[in-house]
Amino acid sequence: MKNNIIETVVTIALVAIAVLLLNPYNFYMPNMMVLWMLAAALVLFGIFASFILREEMFDERDDAHRTLAGRNAFIAGSATLILAIMIQGYHESVDAWLVVTLIVMIVAKIATRVWSDRNL
DSSP, X not given: OHHHHHHHHHHHHHHXXXXXXXXXXXXXXXXXXXXXXXXXXXXXXXXXXXXXXXXXXXXXXXXXHHHHHHHHHHHHHHHHHHHHHHHHHHTTOOOHHHHHHHHHHHHHHHHHHHHHHHHO
């Protein structure tokens, strides 16, 4: 239970910093605070990733739940990227990072699938 609380706090902090980096309503000027928020986001993401990498499966149900969560996260992320690419394409200024991120997600998904089919 203690790990779930820590994971929840780290996740909420990571989301909060990500939202603050968007600078909604222009409530701060870009300065040293932005650099500190970027550093904090990097550290929090590292901690969040370590939680994901340390996950242990206890039975088949747990494996199925984690697989479903990963599949839903991939679909949500790729759908958001496709929507952003479509909107920016409509405005004739597609950001290359959106396309690169989508390609990396797809290649990682396919590479992991091929590797797991051959090795597991």
